[in-house]
Amino acid sequence: MKNRIWGILMVFVLFSCAEPVEKKKERIDEKLKVITVNYPLYYFAERIGGEWIDLKFVIPTNVDPAFWNPDEESLKQYQAADVIFTNGADYAQWMKNVSLASSRIVNTARSFEKQLIKLNTKTAHSHGPDGEHEHQDRAFTVWLDLKLALKQAESIRFHLSKRIPDQSDGIDQNFEELKKDLLSLDSQWLKGFHKYHNQIIIGSHPVYQYLARAYDLNMESVHFEPDEFPSVSQWSELDDLIKKHGSSIMLWEKQPSPKIEKEMNDRKMKIVVFDPCGNKPPSGDFLSVMQENTEAIVGR
């Protein structure tokens, strides 16, 4: 009898301690809603904001976030967010065509705007009364310069601390840990890339501009897709580059198809997979992908 009473009491105590589901949901709703325009920023926000933010990533895994266009549902998520961390450098052009609250948009590249790389693809045109105007793009994979990535992370830390002042100590601590990881990776890359200084590396895509500048690499780029066999003219463009620079290394965003790999081997070109990791990787995270990149460089 005594045991039964104790049992009932225990159940009562347990139930009274348990948080109602609705209340729990409300608590999650109260969290700062954060969304980003690419995976590196998502990763930084996740590492820094941790459990104190309600972080969302709505970009499908099979697309490049730089050229993705959100559907109505995804756009609603961006509109509902309290903070939208953007990459700057004209990344995610879709933002120019949508309505968002400007006070919630945080350009993480704001502090190094002058360090952004302008691309040599400008075309000036004029028509009508406006006179001549030009559209010049800027290279956007800023996070491949890990010191710039750190500045982006700093911007995230600053804005999260500002919006969740109660957790600023925890946010600072998380940031310091991330900073340590990024700086360690940075020194590995500095050492790893050192051996390539006397040669010209070819990039399969023009996405390595910041990497080349930060780690003192001489790079040329073509427009090869890893899963799409290049045309004759594309191969000829590559051959010209090899002939001109005597290059023997090509950086790829993903492992190219066996057919491309064979062609590369025929040209005595080494394939180095260096994934910019703009989107969420199928496994692992930003840091593990960058570690794989490091191994690909150092391991050669």
Add this chain to the structure above:
Amino acid sequence: MKQSFYLAIKYLMFYKFRTMVLTLSIGLILFLPLGLERLISESQSQMLARSDATPLLIGAKGSSTDLVINTLYFEKNKIEFIHLGLLDTLNNMDLGYAIPILSAFKARGFPIVGTDLDYFSFRNLSIASGRNLQLVGECVIGSEVAEQLDLSVGEHLVSSPENFIDLAGVYPLKMHIVGVLNPSNSPDDYAVFTDLKTNWIIMGLGHGHQDLQALNDPSLILKKDSAQITASAKVFMYNEINTKNMDDFHFHGRMSDYPISSVLFVPKDVKSGIILRGRFESKELKEQIVVPTVVVENLLQTIFRIKKIFDMVFVLIGIATFIIVFLIVILTLKLRKDELFTMFTIGSSKYKTVEIVGFELIITLFLSSSIALVFYGLTGFYIETFIRNFII
């Protein structure tokens, strides 16, 4: 008593025209000061409610009244523009948040207001049908715009061209109506809301045209080399933004240099508001910052001075009316001399005569008051028009 009332009614009904004129005149005299008082007091409370709900406004140096009227009522005054870059500066001060306003164009007589999504949550504007803004080229219309133009979600609204002669200049933009707002009894009911970028496209700062690289018609290209293409004004410009041509729309120059009319600033707290005002006062920022309530109160004070003149006029008219009514009563009694004599002859007392005439006056005054009350009630429907035509 009952008989006197009956006789008074019968008398007034017999002289229908005279009763009507007298009732209407007294009614109007009673209504005018009351109506004006209501118009002014309700306009005052409505205007102050709008300005009280707007903590701070920032705009180009110049008339503070024009700035407030343009931003709060989207009316008339075209004020000098400021740059969008200021918005970024303000948002990065950590003193609150800034909402941009660009009110310079109209669509079928209603102001087009370029802003961002914060405006809707700040003003507590909710969507009655459809959805809020998502893409450029879309608009959300106020309840009065929808009603007066008989428009609904899925239809289009074309921005009014600024200059019909400038055929190669600003093109009217066909905007998709994606939402209709619930009534808010404010100027927002009379506005067409778009994203700032849509407004810039109307301004001609952004535009969409045929891909110049892919043009086949040689008459469209004046000059072409590897770095530059010069197209003629004949190149086809899109007058509507849809999913097919959206990517062809582009903006020229730095966005931070783009124009906005003003910034509505919502400080975190009173202290932040004061700090921000201090930064403008100390010339750290070159634009002007105003507290809308102060500006509106100044504006209303001017109106109150005019109201005092009106009040004096009404007092004089009231006295004149009272004298006229008194004269009418005296003259009526003179005219009714024979009638009153007959009443005396058949045995009616002097008191009865006074009672009948008294009832006639009471009924006339009652009818006049009723008319004044009806007019007073109707005044409520014209407050918005009064504010628009006489105050702003």
